[in-house]
Amino acid sequence: MDLDKNISLNEDIHSNKFLFNTQLSVNETNKSLDSSIQLTNFFPQKQIALLDLDYFFAQCETIRNPLIKDLPVVIIVQTIRGSGAVATCNYLARDLKIRSGMVLSLAKKLANNETIFINADKQYYTQISLKVFEIIDFFCDSVEQTSIDEAYLDLTNPLGFEKAQKICLNIKNKLKNDLGLSCSIGLSFNKLLAKMACEEKKPDGFTIIPYSKKDDFLLKKNVKKIHGVGPNLELLLKNIGVYKIGDLRKIHLEKLIELFGESKGSMLYNYSRGIDDRVIIVNREKQQISRMITLKKDSIVFDEIKNSLDFLCEIVFNESKKLQKQFKTCSLIVIESDFETITRSKTFDGKIDFEKFKEIIYFLLRDYISDSTKLIRRVGVRISNFDEDYGFQKKLLDF
Ligand code: DGT
Ligand code: CA
Numbered sequence: 001m002d003l004d005k006n007i008s009l010n011e012d013i014h015s016n017k018f019l020f021n022t023q024l025s026v027n028e029t030n031k032s033l034d035s036s037i038q039l040t041n042f043f044p045q046k047q048i049a050l051l052d053l054d055y056f057f058a059q060c061e062t063i064r065n066p067l068i069k070d071l072p073v074v075i076i077v078q079t080i081r082g083s084g085a086v087a088t089c090n091y092l093a094r095d096l097k098i099r100s101g102m103v104l105s106l107a108k109k110l111a112n113n114e115t116i117f118i119n120a121d122k123q124y125y126t127q128i129s130l131k132v133f134e135i136i137d138f139f140c141d142s143v144e145q146t147s148i149d150e151a152y153l154d155l156t157n158p159l160g161f162e163k164a165q166k167i168c169l170n171i172k173n174k175l176k177n178d179l180g181l182s183c184s185i186g187l188s189f190n191k192l193l194a195k196m197a198c199e200e201k202k203p204d205g206f207t208i209i210p211y212s213k214k215d216d217f218l219l220k221k222n223v224k225k226i227h228g229v230g231p232n233l234e235l236l237l238k239n240i241g242v243y244k245i246g247d248l249r250k251i252h253l254e255k256l257i258e259l260f261g262e263s264k265g266s267m268l269y270n271y272s273r274g275i276d277d278r279v280i281i282v283n284r285e286k287q288q289i290s291r292m293i294t295l296k297k298d299s300i301v302f303d304e305i306k307n308s309l310d311f312l313c314e315i316v317f318n319e320s321k322k323l324q325k326q327f328k329t330c331s332l333i334v335i336e337s338d339f340e341t342i343t344r345s346k347t348f349d350g351k352i353d354f355e356k357f358k359e360i361i362y363f364l365l366r367d368y369i370s371d372s373t374k375l376i377r378r379v380g381v382r383i384s385n386f387d388e389d390y391g392f393q394k395k396l397l398d399f
Pocket of ligand 2: 052053054055056149150
């Protein structure tokens, strides 16, 4: 099975007319406050996911040596002082109270005699991370990678949460089936809640918080669950009787600003209400560009499919120009009426112009038709194997 990227995400993504289903929240206690803060509620709802690989370095070790799967696994890094520290450990080791950042001598004391200690192999983890992001990039165009194993995905689409949920599940399954890796995903309408959702259930979690559920989710949570509330701020909040997010919400904006300054005060005010306007900052270089479309009716006749292919070729080629990408590999993706996915590719050296690109795609379709009897339901076009490296992607170990 190849990947099936559900294309309408890309086609209609900027069409706001579908997106104005925002529910408004009116704040009872702070009606007089700065209107710019309240205005955030009028923006169209987004679908934002946070994907985080579980116990990443330890999982990488487990996939190269499945024999350690059911044992506590601890990954060690050398500190500047020459002693060892725990980079991460799997959940069996966490059951023994071993934690990231712990000095090795303490981790060894807590370990049982089954515990495996492994020196970190960052090059290998980087290779695995590249494969992970290839899969994520296939399903989502708007990805902000925040670490070697974590990324925000903007999955905003006209069909809403259900569609975004399907894409998350597709990514989750693909990571599991192709790489043997589990991840946790939080899906919500902004970064703040996506992150909190992701942390709600780990490992292998998938938590969804739609706008209508945000208050149920937030109000009873401890303030330390808010992104940006560390132990010091938590203590300061406790000192004024604020333990839960619900308590925080009762405090006026002016008071929060007086206590914590403009920036932190507004942040606490907004975040306690689930308001977060931070956008996804795309920082990944694309490994491929693809688009798919469902045919008006299932077909195996070239002339009935050609128009759809022309349309896709134009979109994909224009995108490659926009991103200044020279590609070497052209692929045709076919989803048959029984949902089986077939991919046919051709690779060329040298520049491929638009006419040549279309010719290649036509050739691949004719070739497919010549030895298939099944009807085609969806077709896709993909380009990959890019020539130029404009290098706006951070190196993974720079995170
Ligand atoms: P999780 O997400 O709680 O299931 O566990 P991890 O291990 O994936 O933790 P995460 O996402 O915070 O970090 C991703 C990887 O980054 C982790 O597998 C190892 C590495 N890492 C995390 N914290 C440290 C650290 O303090 N030092 C070093 N050298 N590496 C770290
Ligand atoms: Ca992780």
